[in-house]
Each structure stands twice: as structure tokens, then as C-alpha cells.
Amino acid sequence: MIKTIFKRLGQLLLLVVVLAGSFAAHEWYAQKPFMFRAFLDRTMVKMAFDSPETLTSLGFLESMGIKGHNAELDDDRPEKGDELFAQVEQIHQTLLTYQDEDLSEDDQLSKEIALYLLEFADTAKAFRYHNYPVNQLFGIQNGYPSFMEAQHQVNDVEDAENYLSRLQKVKVKFEQNLQGLKIREDKGIIPPRFVIDRVLEEMTTFVETPVEENILYTSLERKIDEAEDFPAEEKGRILASAQENITQFVHPAYQLFIDYFTKLATKATTDDGFWRLPQGDEAYRQSLKFFTTTDYTPDQIHQTGLVEVDRIQSEILTILASEGYNASNGFTAAIDELAADESQYYADSDEGRAQILEDYQKILDEIEADIDNAFRIRPKAGMEVVRIPEFKEKTSPGAYYQQPAIDGSRPGRFFANLYDIKATPKYSMRTLAYHEGIPGHHFQIAIAMELEGMPLFRRMSPFTAYTEGWALYTEQVAWELGFQDNPLDNVGRLQAELFRAVRLVVDTGIHAKRWTREQAINYMKANTGMAESDVISEIERYIVMPGQATSYKTGMMKILELRTKAQNALGDEFDLRDFHDVVLKNGAVPLAILERLIDNYIAEKQAG
Template structure:
């Protein structure tokens, strides 16, 4: 995202401030002279038509332009139609750049751009096969979160822009309602549990007094922190905010409450896309987008079943060798492991501090050896921090934050220390390798440090590649001898098992006609995860079809291609060179990655 800020500023400044003939031509021409300018300009123009994104980026604010902060996105169906038409136009222009006129890197950028555009164009026919208001995300939760985390308030103008946006909430909700009603006409209605969840959420939102609503309390805190705003203005702004929450925001939410209350009678308990007309095609499209393969649901399902059996067998073998009773099966054995107090830190501040220190030791240890298997190492450093306590209760178990472009801030592996039982010692190495080194930190940092790539190449949404690499990194660390303790290896296998189970339940729900309850039972019996977490996971897969399959598919492909290169090259195979091929082009679809590896094999074989 930092590169987006940088290049947006450069291109806008060149047009707005410099005003050179060449810069102006590149901005307005149907087909810019420079291929890179066309790619970057296209993305920037889309951003300029997205005031909420502009607020998040902040680049125009730094240039003194703030008008967009008073606006909300146009979410109408007509605007969506325009976007699909734009994708077709961009695709046509992209194809007009002949491959002969482009260098190798540009040809790859063209291919990846076409991949994304083709996926977007193909999705138009099934654009309504989803539930845009659900228990995980949607306008009802995204809007207050956006206003709280993204809309900055440092001046009176900022505060007035905040109020302006609140005035426009009812329009935004009405625009989104258009899509909900189209889905209802097409009988694309969320399962009953989804409706129940969002009704509870929205009812709680409107039941609070305006002065207790997050849209008020968040603004109040920002105003208190804004030294430049006079007290009288703060009072005025807060009074107006309370009024507009009552007059515009709550009625908008109430319209959704009324709608979903009526819709509930039409909702059923079948959860998969299979139940919708064209749902099988929509699901296959989702699988193709998230896995960047042509794997069928049946193939992914059967692969998942086989992987679950293989991984569980390995875990049971290790547990038996360590003296655990495995005669009662996997679930009983894994519960006995989880109950062993030797694997947990003290539930104290000192215990949590020791977890962070031990994570850093793990990362420093493996980082010292990475030069043996990587030719290119990230320049950015890496550190471990605790997820801020105010949000760790609802935060994920861990996540990675990329380093700053200017090198002033290292990459950060954030660990959730809310529940000490969620950090067993035998799972720590695997998590550190996944989020940190050589996982997300290596992949993200190296990508950021690549020179000459267009903006979209640094933002490409290829989960199969990014999460596949992080899972591969777990396996690589074990292969290199960093998980010699058998319990650490169980932690690695458990993490892989979790992703293998996802292959089974996601396809089970959306293609095999499994019920929500059947999927919950399978995941409970095959992972050892707490029931509350399993329910949340399964409900996530129901409203995000296909996404959960990308992790394991990506890992398996990266391993498969490595073995392919080993078999073809024999003694000529070099692991460092293989990692170069995988990492030095940024995130790519898996079929393109396979071609890049094939090219490496062909070149190395000569």
C-alpha cells in the first residue's frame, strides 16, 4: 500500500503541478505511450473515483485536498455496471500493447493484469451470488469501522466532513439495498443464521443512545485529541453529530432491520452455493479465483480427505512415540496433548513477556541461517510485538504488518496473548515461521523491495500464493532442522491439518451439500479446535465460498513445483535459485508460477 501512496502522489503531482505535455498526455490519452503509465494510471483513476479509499490512502490530504473526505462511495448498481464496463475497456486497451513492444517484466505484468481482468469480467454474470451483509463484514459493520479507524479529525474542516458523511449514510444504505432486493428477486437469500446474526448486531447498534454510539464516541475522542479545535467548536460538532445519528444513521439501520425481519421468513437452513440457480458455476469461479487453478470441487475435496488422513497419521505416530495413548483415535489423543500443562506459559505479565522474548529468539535463530537457502534476503528488519490489549479479545491469533517503504519501521509479527492457552509452546515455532521468517516477512518485504513493478503488482490479491508461501515456509523450516523437538513438529502438522480440513469442509458445504452442522462436526472431530472457534470458522466459509481452500492449495503447488524442478535438474537443482523464482516476481497466479518454474528448469538444463 505504501507504493500505492508513493506512485499516486508522483503521477498526480506530475499532472497537477508540473503540467508537462508528456505527463498530461499520459494521464488523458486513451492509450498512453508508456505501458507502466497505463497500468498505474488505471488504478489511480479508480482510486480517485473512490472517496473512501482516498481517505484511507491519505495522499491527497497531504497535498491539501480534503473535499473527498466529505463524500461516500457511490454504491449504486449503475456504478457497478460502469465498473464492469471499465474492466472491458481496460482489457481492450491492454491487449493493444503488443508483446513485441514490451520487455519480459512488462509482458508478465500484462499477463497478470489480463488474468485479473478476465476474472472480473467473468464474474459479472454471478455478481449477485453472495451475501454482502453478513456476520463478518458488510455495510452495517464496515461503515462505523471505517469512520472510526480511517476518517482523521484534526481540524474543524475534518469534523464537518465527518458530519457530512453521516448525513449521506441513508443514501449509501439505499444504494446497497438495491442489490439486496435484486438478490431477493433471484432467490439469493442468506441462510437463517446469517440473518439472525446481523439483526442482533444492527439492533444493538440502534438501541444505544446517540451519545453512546461508536460514531459519536470515536469522534469525541478525536476531537479531544485535536488541540487546534476550540472548545466551542467541539461542542457544536458533537451536538450536530448526535442529531444526525438520530435523523439519518439510525433510520438507515432501521430500514435494514425492517428488511431483514421480513426476509427472515424466506430464509432456509441450507448453507451452500449449490442451492442457488447457477450456484455450481459461481462456486467454481470462486475456487478458480482464490486458488488460481482450474481444480474442481471434487478434486479439492478428495485431496483434502487424503491430506487429513496422512497428517493425522503422522501426528498419532509422534504422539505414540512420546507415550500418549492413541488407541481411542485422533480427537482423544490431541485433547490429552492440549491438556498437558507443561506446554503453557504462566498466565501472568511475566509469562506473556517471556512468550514475546522466545518468539524473538526463534526468529533471530532462523534468520541467521537464511543466507544458506535464499540468494535474496529482505533489507527490512523483523520484530515481535503483542497485539494491543484493547483489541486482542476479538483479534486473530497473529498477523503480520509490513515494514515501511523508507526503512524507518521494521516488519512486525503481532502475537495475540489474550488467552495463554491459545499459545502452546509446541505451536510457537510454526506460527513464527509462518508470520515472520521465512514466511510473510520474506515474501512481503522482498516484494516491496522489487524495483520497477507497476502498483497493482505489489497489491495483487493472490491468496493462494501469499498464504501458500507462508505454509511452505513452515515446512521449509522443519526441513532445515528448526523443529527437531517432536512436539514442535506436531505444532507444524496441526497447522497444516487445519488447512487440509478447510479443503474438505469448504467444498463439502458448497458442492457436496453438507449442512452447517455436518461441517462443524467434521471439523471438531478432525482438528482438536475448540467448538466455539470451529463454529466461527464454518460460518466464515459459508459466507466466503472458496477462500479457505487457497492456503493449502498454494502450499501444495509450491512444493509440487519444487519437486518437479528437483526431479528434472538432479544435481543442478539449487534451492536458493528455486526460491528466487518463486519470490522475485511478486505475487502471481499459481499457473503463471508454474510456467516461471518451467522456464527456470529449461534454462538451468542447458
């Protein structure tokens, strides 16, 4: 978890070159820079420069002719994790030497947020191996080809040579990750059997695919073809080398994992929750604390979910009854009737899927053009809708967002899963587009990245309850603003909120109350009306990402609570644009800090 935290923080270096150039020698090399902001930014810069993959993703050094990092992959040895924890401890000690009375109000807030992260990292150290780094959703086995396809740019022969270098070095990277997997095995932290079966299927399919059809080959070929002025005489040589490297280095790397997980499967069980692991209950509570930024217990979260499920289902039934659907036989029957309406789906064809992407973009363009009455601040970065790569969409979630490149070379992207056409009913599309795109993740993440005068780490602090809570909150905002005037679109919105409420129940059910995977699937299917393929994918996600799914509804409920608090306190003086400014202009923060920021806004407004 700690590695993920700081790797994500390292993705904020829009001004790295400017900052590095502006640091005085003392500020760059001193253990304690004179300027507090310099200390914070320098820390993030140094961490990012220790990750060639992060530098590639940021894509700003290339414009200066610096490309050597694009030939390298991150060092994933367990020893690097040890070094990171030692580095975190040193950062913590130095941070405490800056006295609050010497800092501005904004710097004090930055210090408080940094301390929150560092102190959590110290607590989480004992649970650094309580995870499944190779699973059906993410891990090096699908993260590596996705990274090479989406992040590694090929505009000239040097870029292509660097691509070939990374193909050669992938076996070392897999070997390093294998060390960590074996440490987990020794500690009794073994994925459930279905996870192993899924990744074995994924990796076996990957290596059995003809090299010329492998995404690592086809992506390189496409990039060469799209590159301006790429020497035609070099294309054949590069692609021949890529074919050889995939055969000699990439496939053997995957075979290492295939062999390992085949043996590990004999030790795996069909129990799915964290409760079964050594110190599993404590590890789960730590995960809940990290993702919700609260001290809520599993029981509290579970009960909140049950109450919200009942409330939201009642609202949905009321709407469906008014639209002529039979709501007298209960929630599941009514939702099934709606789901059976073929008019609510696109054609199960390439043309139908292309139309879905086009319609998603129209929805986003429409709301972006007409929300000035709710938002003053807007991101400069644009966004686009693309399909999740087909090779991994079967086990991917329904959608996800990818932040824009800091140098402006790539817009924000809303990735849509089009594997099962029944998982994309028309009445759910608006809500999903608002959540992943505008004014949801794209607004929050892109605005945070573009904030001026704020320490780099605050531009994308990894507080999931805030980020996912915001995205879920904006689904309701879009409805309140009139963008879902079709009652069935509102059913789609409520279904999405119900989905997050159910998550509170099933996540805690699996990891604290010893539910089986099948119990969780049955509960979610019965209480959401989602397509079975989506339900299975979601439940399997919660099993490998304990606690993460509880952050959405927890964060949304807190933001709505704070908005109501401000409305009640300010009355006619309340302006939704002001409220959104306070929430968005401070970057992601723990929920308790967000509440204090809103309290300060209320007090300032009341003071006139």
C-alpha cells in the same frame, strides 16, 4: 467479486503522485498511451481516485495538504458496478491492441496477468450477485466502523470535521448497499438463516451500545487526545457533534438493515451450500477457479483433502506418541489429551492476553533476525502484533494480516483473536506468527508493495492461491530452518496444515456435496482437535466465502512441488534464496504462471 478485485488492486498507489506528475499529457488522457506501463499504471490510478476510502487507506495525499476525499465515502450503488464492468471491457479491448512483439519480456508477463484478471472478470459478470455482502465476518455493518477506527486519521480540526462528515453520509451508503441486497433477494440469493441471525445480533448490539461507548465515538475521542496541538476548546464541540451524528445518521442507517434482515429472515433456510442457489453449482466452480487459479473440480479438491488429512494425522500421532501422549486410541483422543494440558495456555485475563501479544512479537523478532540463509530480499516496512477489536472478535477468524501504509506511517499488522483463550495454545503460536507475519504474509505483501519497476497492479494482484499458499508454505520453511525445535511446536505446525487440508474437504462438502453446517462442524472438530469456538467460526466463514478456504493448501502444495522440481533439476546448484527470490520478486501470479517462472529459473541456472 469483480469490485473486490479492482478495489484491492487500487490499494497499490505508493507512486501515484510521482506517476501522475511524470505522465505526459498524452499518456494521461489518450485512450491508448504510447507506453504500455503507463497504460497499466494509469488505469489503476484512475480507479483508486474514484474511491475516497481507498485514498484514505493509502494515506499519501494528506502529506500534500489534500484531504477533501476524507470527508467522502465510496459510491456503492449497483449502477457503479455496471459502470465498472463497462470500464473493464474497455480496458480489455485497449490491452489487446498492445502487440507482444512490441513489449519487453516483463511487459509481456504483465499483459498476460492483466488478461487473466480481465477475462475472469468477464466470465464472473454473470455471478456478480452470487455472494452475501453483509455477513457475520464482513460487510458494511462492521467494515465501516473498522475503517473509521483504523484508517481515518485525526491530527487536526479539519480531519475531525471530515470524520463528522463521514458519520453524516453513512446512511446514504447503507441505502446504496440495501439496493444491492434487494437485487439479490429478487434473484433468490438469500443468506442462510444463521448468517441473518448473526448480523442481526451484531447490529442490534451496535445500536444499543451507549453512544459514548460506541467505537465511532471512542475512537474519535482517542485520536483527538493523541493528536499533537489539537485545540482543547474544539474537543467538546467535535465530540458533541459526533454524538449527534451517530444518533441521527449512524443509528438510523443500521436500523435500515435491522428492519430489512428481520423481514428477510422469514425467507431464509437452514441449507448452507451454494448448490441451493440459482446456478449455484456453476457459481461455485467459478469461485474455485478464482481462488485456486486452477481448473480443479470440487471432487478433485475433496479427494486431495481426504488423502492429506490421513497423512498429516499420522505424522501428528507419531510425534505425540514420542512425547508420551496416548496415541493408541486414535487421533481425536490424542489431540484432546494435548488440548487438556493446562500448561499450554495463558491465563484467561487481561494480563494473560497482554502476554500473548508480547510473546507473538518476540517470536517474530527472533525469526526476522536469523533467516538470511533463506532470504535475500526483505521488506522495508516493519510489523507489529495487535488484538482484533473486541467488538468484532467473537465472529472473527483466529488471526489476519493488514498491509502497511504505503507512506510508511503504519507498519504491517498481525491481528490476533484473543476472545477464547483456549483457541491460543502455546504450541500453535509460532506457526500462526510465521503465517501472518514473518516470513509469511508480511514478507510477501510488503515486498510486493515495495517492488520497483513493476506495474502497480502486480504489486498486489489478488491471487489467493499464491498469497495464502505462500503463507502456509512458510510455516514449513520456518520448521525446516529450526525455529520449531520443540516437538509440540511441530505438532502445532502440522495441526495448522491439517486444518487447511480439512478445509479442502469441508468447503467442497458444503458447497458441492450438500453437507449441512452441522456435518461440516462435526467433521472439522473430529479431524483437527481445534477449539469448538474456532471450528464454528471457520465453518461459518466457508459458507459465506465459497472456495476461498481451498486456496491455502492448493497453493502450498504447488509451491512445494515447484521447489522439489527445482531441487531435483539443480542438485547442488539449488539455493533456497534463489528460489524465494523468483517466487517473491514477481508479485502474486496464477499458479500456472508461477510454474513457468520456476521453469525459466531452472533453465537459466542450468545454462550457467
